[in-house]
Amino acid sequence: MFLFTARFSLTASETETFSDGLSVERKRVKPILMASNSDMGSADFESLSSTSDVELLKRAWRNEKAAPEILPYEGDLVERAKGQIELVEGNIEDYVENGMDPLVVSLYQMDLDRTQFLLRSYLRVRLLKIEKFMFHTLKSEEAESRLSEQEKVFATKCVADLAKHFEESVLIKLRESYRSVLKQSLISEEDDMVPEPHLDTFVVSRSNSHVTLNLYEEGESHQIVEMYRGDVYFIRYKVAKGAIESGKVDLI
Amino acid sequence: MYGRKGYQLVKDFASGEKGQLKPFNSKLFDETIEECEQNHSLMQSLMIKMQQEGLDVSNNRNADYYGTLVHHLSLIRNKRCLMAYVHNRAEIVRDLAWTVGLLLPQLPPEIQEKLTTLEKDYFKNHSSALKSYMGKAGIDLNVDMVPPKDPYIKVRVVGDIEQGIMMGDKATNFARHSMHFLKRTDAEPYIARGQMEELTG
Known part of the structure; x- marks a missing residue:
């Protein structure tokens, strides 16, 4: 996992960039720290290194990738990550203009690329899950409540498009009582044609x-x-x- | 045997390579639909027969009742097969939007040939849903498909790319077989379309 663990803190300016997220996260983690009284020293260090937004994003991404169903949307985290990405992008442009060593700039660039990949992949994995279980996602209130607003719009459109596709290619050719997208036939009491995770x-x-x-x-x-x-x-x-x-x- | 057509249709899909499309099997598809229609009309005639004999269709358990049941079950089995066929193809069509590109003309002709008109429409609709999501989220999700190891990669041009594409502030000349050292994000769309290949090692 070396790929995503490199976090270059070459100058003070980057620490500033991320300090905002860091201070917010420190508070969040404290209760857990207190609960596990043992070995405060190493726990303290671990919790600090695991509370930067990049680490949190990595965790959200890993969970989302491994879970069979869609997990609650980390809206605040995504917004913070976006903000930080913009900041770093701006910083990099400044570095280039100021004629900083190209090697150092490319290290920043690489770090930025990795964070961007995390963010994109996180959103992408969620969209793929929505696509896969679209009917279920909109049917189950629990699943729907986990989506962001934009994801809801996307899911609704997905369902409309696929339902239209089903209707035009299959259902229109069947008899009236067998035309439902969600039910096998009119006598089915429940929706028995919905793929679920x-x-x-x-x-x-x-x-x-x-x-x-x-x-x-x-x-x-x-x-x-x-x-x-x-x-x-x-x-x-x-x-x-x-x-x-x-x-x-x-x-x- | 009732229900066999639908089964063959699903087998036809499953025998293809995973994630790749075969041409739409419209012959088998139409035959399956035809069988549904047969089932339905036989079912209707059995029900009418029972009604003429003055029997209550839902409470009588005679031979005709089980006859209608068999037709009904065969019909929904075929329906499930038909839907599964379309559904699984639609899944591949959606994947194309992710792996190849969001615009229909970007798809290589050999893939386009295998899509039906309806599937092309579906592709367009779905792409526009994706695009509007990306627009609202303010982030392009179609790049960075693999974890970046290096911000720059070496590529060789293998397809025809029109002249004069701007990258950054420089005009480029992507002649066939020429090699370039590009930003990964710039090169990825060309690699996805098979116009460039990444040189490794």
Whole structure:
């Protein structure tokens, strides 16, 4: 993972650029720090290095890539990342004008490219998930509430386009009672033609703090797993879902 | 056997290479539709027969009832197959927008040949949805498809690229077989369209 870990802090000006996001994030992380009393020294360092927006974006991106369903949209983070990208772009232009060493400029440029890739890939992965489960995304309130405004507009248009495509190529040729996009026929009581994400799939996860998870759903047999900080588990997505959303567990 | 046509249609799709389109199998597709129509008319005639005999269609469990049921099940099975065929092709069409480009003329002719008119329309509609998202989000998502290792890459021109494209503030000359050292973001669209290839190692 060297690719995204390089963070060049060559001059003071860059630290300034990112200090804004940093100070916001420091506050957010504190409660977790207090909760895990042990080993304050190294935890402090780790939490500091893992609270820059780039790190947060990387985490959001990894979770989004590994999760089978769409996760809540990190709107604030995306906005901050966009702002910082613009700032760095401006800085780089200034460096070029001021005749800074081209090597140093290209290091900044590379760092910028990596951050931009993260941001683009994050948004792209989300759009691909929306495309894949578009009917489900708009049908389920939970999924819909996780989209940004623009993503909602996109999903609505997606559904309209694909439904139109289905109607024109298949459904128009069938009889009246078999023409629904979402139902097999008029007698189906539920929408039984909607592809949904498989929440039972397995994911690789690593915990950030001590978490207790029940491996089975209610009604099934009862078995509890305790994950300690740093433990890596191969686990059913459904089981870890809550912990992932609250940030206690990361997907890798 | 009822339902076999739909099955063959899905098999036809599945036998193709993953992520690649075959020409739309309109013969099999129409035959499947035709079978749906047959199922429907047979189903109707059985129901009419039951009504003429004074039987309640939904409560009677005689041979004719199960006859209609078989036709109904065959019909929805075929419908699912038809939809799955169109759906899976539509998925590939959407992927084209991501991997090749958002404009129909950008697609290589050998791909365009395999699309039906409706699929071309779908491609256009979907691309415009993507474009409006990117416009509103203020970010172009169609570049940077692979993690950048280096901001500059070496490329060789393998297709015909018109003269006089501006990159930065310089005019370029992308003659065929010439090699260039370009910004990754500048080169990516050409690579996606198969007009350039990246030189590695």
